[in-house]
Amino acid sequence: MTTFHVLGMTCAHCVGFVTEELEALPGVDAVTIDLATGMVDLTTDRPIEPAAIRTAVEAAGYEVAS
Incomplete structure (x- = not known):
């Protein structure tokens, strides 16, 4: 699992856009986003490059927070 912070999400539509893009990455099994904190948990079956x-x-x- 990879956890990171995404900046700028303010609504459920934002969450949907980010989820859709992340789910399209090869190897992604699940995306869980906490809108209140902007934290994203990415569950994968293999390592995914941060880039x-x-x-x-x-x-x-x-934007992914640095």
Whole structure:
């Protein structure tokens, strides 16, 4: 499991956009997002490069906190 913080999500639609992009990454089994905190838990069946995660989140229109 990988956990990271996404900046800028303010509603359920935001969560949906980020979830959709992350679920499209190869090897992702589940995405759980806590809207109140912006924390994302990504469950995978193999390691995923941080750059791929960042690219997916940015494609949804948001930013991974450094």
